[in-house]
Structure formats: structure tokens, C-alpha cells
Amino acid sequence: MPLTAPLLVDSKDQLEEVKYSLAAAFGDHHASRDREINVDMPDVVCQSKALTRTAGDRSQVGPVTLFKDDSPFAIVHFRVDREANEYSYSLGGHAGWHKRGTEETISKYFEAVETTFRHLGVLPEQYQVTCPCGTEDIVDGAYTAVSRFFNEHQNSGSHADSRVLINTLINREVSPVTSSETNSEAKYLADQHA
Numbered sequence: 118m119p120l121t122a123p124l125l126v127d128s129k130d131q132l133e134e135v136k137y138s139l140a141a142a143f144g145d146h147h148a149s150r151d152r153e154i155n156v157d158m159p160d161v162v163c164q165s166k167a168l169t170r171t172a173g174d175r176s177q178v179g180p181v182t183l184f185k186d187d188s189p190f191a192i193v194h195f196r197v198d199r200e201a202n203e204y205s206y207s208l209g210g211h212a213g214w215h216k217r218g219t220e221e222t223i224s225k226y227f228e229a230v231e232t233t234f235r236h237l238g239v240l241p242e243q244y245q246v247t248c249p250c251g252t253e254d255i256v257d258g259a260y261t262a263v264s265r266f267f268n269e270h271q272n273s274g275s276h277a278d279s280r281v282l283i284n285t286l287i288n289r290e291v292s293p294v295t296s297s298e299t300n301s302e303a304k305y306l307a308d309q310h311a
């Protein structure tokens with residue numbers, strides 16, 4: 118199971134809405150019907166298109182594939198965990214993406230995805246991250262920042278023998294921090310220890 122970052126979404130219907138809005142913002146004309154999405158896209162992204170696909174299994178809503186120069190380039194995966202009532206996403210490159218761009222290009226795509234999510238109001242302000250080794254931190258930013266945290270942490274040597282690959286991390290290691298939670302965190306902790 119890949120690293121995923123939760124979205125502030127309460128239902129699968131809302132997640133579907135996020136998916137089609139994202140696709141519309143990236144230029145999927147089919148998804149654009151009835152949608153007014155006005156997000157500033159970097160030039161490298163806004164000249165391309167996107168394609169939504171229908172879910173193959175019930176735990177997902179289907180990915181959005183982002184195109185560059187008419188070729189599939191990056192993918193946004195959505196995940197539904199009904200038991201935990203959690204809705205999350207992860208970002209990846211399409212097979213062979215590096216033939217059409219550099220790390221910098223793909224990170225522009227990922228930034229544009231997260232700009233769109235922020236515009237839609239479904240990203241928390243920060244994420245609480247907990248490595249299985251016990252290391253905890255608060256990360257500003259979204260999936261890309263969380264992913265960077267784990268990469269840097271694992272390369273820092275503080276993991277020593279118990280190296281944990283990023284693709285073994287599951288949702289509970291990454292949780293949203295909203296401003297109201299931040300404000301009430303001290304009280305919450307005080308209650309826990311009372």
C-alpha cells in the first residue's frame with residue numbers, strides 16, 4: 118500500500134466531486150461540464166489535458182491521468198477507506214513519464230494538483246506524520262511535503278536497522294491537522310493526561 122495523504126472529505130460522493138473538479142482544472146473537457154474551476158496553472162501544465170477513469174473496484178473512485186504533450190504523464194490516485202471513513206490521495210508518475218520531462222516538470226504537476234485541492238478546500242493546513250520507528254513531526258504542505266519528509270528521514274540515518282520503506286506506510290501514519298485542531302491540541306493533550 119503506497120503512502121497516502123488524507124483529504125478533508127466526508128463522503129465518497131464528495132471525493133468523486135473532487136476528482137472531476139481536478140480533471141476539469143487540468144483540462145478534461147468531459148469533466149468540465151457544469152464545473153467552474155478557476156485555478157492558476159503553471160504554463161507547463163495548462164497546455165495539457167487530463168483524463169478521468171471510472172473506478173475498477175469499490176474501494177476507489179478511479180485515478181485522474183494528467184497529460185503532457187498528449188502523452189500520459191502523471192497520475193492522481195484516490196483511495197476510499199470506508200471503515201475508517203477516510204478519503205485520501207497519492208501522486209505518481211505515469212509509466213515512462215521521464216521520457217517527457219524532468220523531476221522538476223513532474224513536481225510542477227504535483228504542485229498544480231495540490232494547488233487545485235487547496236482551491237477546492239479539501240487540504241488540511243498541515244499533516245501530522247508518525248514514522249513506525251516513533252519519530253513524529255508536523256509537516257507544512259501536502260502529499261509532496263509528506264513524501265519528502267519520509268524520504269529525508271529515512272536517508273538521515275535515524276532509522277538505523279529498522280528501515281521502513283515508504284510503500285509500507287499506511288494511512289494512520291499521516292493524519293490531517295486543521296487549524297481548529299491545532300488550537301485545541303494543547304487542551305486535547307491536557308485532557309488525555311488528566
Ligand SMILES: [Zn+2]
Nearest residue numbers: 248250252276
Ligand atoms: Zn523512522
